[in-house]
Amino acid sequence: MSELPLRAQLASVLGRSAAGLSRATGRGDGSVIGGRVALKVQPDLLSRLSRGRRLALVSATNGKTTTTRLISQALREFGAVATNEQGANMPTGHITALSTEKSAVNGVLEVDEKYLPQVIEATQPAFVVLMNLSRDQMDRASEINLLAKKWRTALGKTNTHVIANADDPLVAWAGLGAPNATWVSAGQRWKEDSWCCPECGAHLNRESDPHWECPECGLARPQAAWAVDNDDDTLVAPDGQRIKLQLNLPGDANRANAAIAAATAAGYGMHPERTIERLREIRSVAGRYTSVVTMGVEVRLLLAKNPAGWLESFAVLDPPRVPVILGVNAQVPDGKDTSWLWDVDYRVLRDRRVFVMGERRTDLALRLETDGVPFEVADRVDEVLGRLKSERPDITKVDVIANYTAFQQIRTAYGRVQ
Known part of the structure; x- marks a missing residue:
């Protein structure tokens, strides 16, 4: 230079x-x-x-x-x-x-x-x-x-x-x-x-x-x-x-x-x-695909910001027995318009336990209801894990899909895992 x-x-x-x-x-x-x-x-x-x-x-x-x-x-x-x-x-x-x-x-x-x-x-x-x-x-x-x-x-x-x-x-x-x-x-x-x-x-x-x-x-x-x-x-x-x-x-x-x-x-x-x-040496990127263990459960973090990203995240979910948490915010880095939720086909989630959280969880819940996907509402990942552990003490894994600021909030809660 x-x-x-x-x-x-x-x-x-x-x-x-x-x-x-x-x-x-x-x-x-x-x-x-x-x-x-x-x-x-x-x-x-x-x-x-x-x-x-x-x-x-x-x-x-x-x-x-x-x-x-x-x-x-x-x-x-x-x-x-x-x-x-x-x-x-x-x-x-x-x-x-x-x-x-x-x-x-x-x-x-x-x-x-x-x-x-x-x-x-x-x-x-x-x-x-x-x-x-x-x-x-x-x-x-x-x-x-x-x-x-x-x-x-x-x-x-x-x-x-x-x-x-x-x-x-x-x-x-x-x-x-x-x-x-x-x-x-x-x-x-x-x-x-x-x-x-x-x-x-x-x-x-x-x-x-x-x-x-x-x-x-x-x-x-x-x-x-x-x-x-x-x-x-x-x-x-x-x-x-x-x-x-x-x-x-x-x-x-x-x-x-x-x-x-x-x-x-x-x-x-x-x-x-x-x-x-x-x-092959890379296992995660800025928190994406990282797994953290909390309350004895492996929590895997997936980032999805738009319809194409959600489609790719659905493709790497674990089998239906593994619950999934979906998080959506609508802050400036996310874009405040959540109408894109209607472009995502959520029917692939019908056979698994689904939780919704984030600032726009009501929008997401309505979208899931329209696609016939049963869901439960939560505020935090550890709240979801507490519910699951009380019902299924043997549970070992949960997937999380969240858009940008929701993902960063969850990542920060676990010490900004890499």
């Missing part, structure tokens, strides 16, 4: 100091406040901190934090990595991440979907990693077709190399705006936001999954160089080599994240076999 001018160095130091003070006083991890302080001193600091680095920007509606962590884990084979893998995914968080690892040549930054064009322009990254686009935070987020158009326009103005999910039409269309691309067949379980062609608006032909094409304008799924075989738990590399994944993170979504990570790490010169070896 090139030497920073004195003013930029001062901004970076003040930002790190503010972040450290935030952590020391228990107000947070300091990522946001550190970046805000630094930007006050040097408004173009993100651009300056990015110079001389090989950055990968990771953006998607779901899986950004996990994939950022996976790519960072792989690239640490080469040394220090500047990253915001705890999820502070706006420019303030990027500045803190780059300031913290001043000498790291390689960097992996999770980027909020709305900020991606701005961050591409500021950082001129080596790689942009795109995984999925679906409805999310509908009261404050852009309509996703408009978001995809902004991505496509931004990518067309840069020489960056895109690594993208060919199976998501919106992502593929955006990625086709870039001059260079590597395509990954990473799958798309949630298809309700991508039945229409992003180019001309016609109805897409999706009869032979994962292939898709538009019968009107000819837009079609790009040929993928990398692929995931979920049935065989295998990554298929461009040369045809098949590598067993055997991850410690559950589900098809994480196999997809790992495939994207392997393709990205290959761009840095890392062999996919070694990448997968390193990815």
